[in-house]
Amino acid sequence: MKTLHLLYTFSKLIGIKKPYFYSKNSYYYFESISTKYYNGKYYLRLMEVFKSMKSISSNKKLNYNAHSSTKQIIKEYGTPFYTMKNEGMKETEILYYKKRIGFHKARLEFHFYKERLFFYSYTFPYLSNSDKIEIKKTLEEKYYEKQKIDFTKNYLTDLDKNMISVTDDMEYSILYFCKNDKAISKLESKRKSKQINKLNTNKLHKSDLFRNL
Numbered sequence: 001m002k003t004l005h006l007l008y009t010f011s012k013l014i015g016i017k018k019p020y021f022y023s024k025n026s027y028y029y030f031e032s033i034s035t036k037y038y039n040g041k042y043y044l045r046l047m048e049v050f051k052s053m054k055s056i057s058s059n060k061k062l063n064y065n066a067h068s069s070t071k072q073i074i075k076e077y078g079t080p081f082y083t084m085k086n087e088g089m090k091e092t093e094i095l096y097y098k099k100r101i102g103f104h105k106a107r108l109e110f111h112f113y114k115e116r117l118f119f120y121s122y123t124f125p126y127l128s129n130s131d132k133i134e135i136k137k138t139l140e141e142k143y144y145e146k147q148k149i150d151f152t153k154n155y156l157t158d159l160d161k162n163m164i165s166v167t168d169d170m171e172y173s174i175l176y177f178c179k180n181d182k183a184i185s186k187l188e189s190k191r192k193s194k195q196i197n198k199l200n201t202n203k204l205h206k207s208d209l210f211r212n213l
Helices: 002-013 024-037 041-052 070-077 129-143 181-212
Strands: 054-057 082-085 092-101 104-113 116-124 154-157 163-168 172-177
Touching: 024 041, 024 092, 041 116, 041 163, 041 172, 070 092, 070 104, 104 181, 116 181, 129 163, 129 172
Parallel strands: 054 154
Antiparallel strands: 082 092, 092 104, 104 116, 116 172, 154 163, 163 172
């Protein structure tokens, strides 16, 4: 990341406004992404969101699952626009792509733990309301036999227990959480570790207050 920033700064100094290998927006985007996924909190929050919603079973399978490897995705999509090693969650790698899906521009993220997929997402930054309706209908047609789904309250579960959710906050995103037992075990371990650390910190806090007041 620092290397990219230095390249961008150097390009400005020598008068190249938009170097082909880099853009300022890309730098800040990947800085924010690095923070977002750093220690696994995002995945843990997502798991909690799924738990708070109702599961709707699908008799179909996702295009990709926990058996999908980095090599498979690269073979299908080509060289990633960007690759990131998640330093806050060891053995995790994220591949980023910019593609068109149908007529729509999309950012694709594929997240791997020990080279096996556990999460991926498609984010569409420029959708009209009719575009969103079209994508939602396509999901319903593909995974739920054209029946309507309220994605604010429900998520889809495919035959392999992989999960699909849709968010429409700042941007419209489809989130796919794969049943990768090793990745889930790693996340649960991080959750327990954080809970223990928080408990110990609270104990130290109370002890310090008691001793010094």
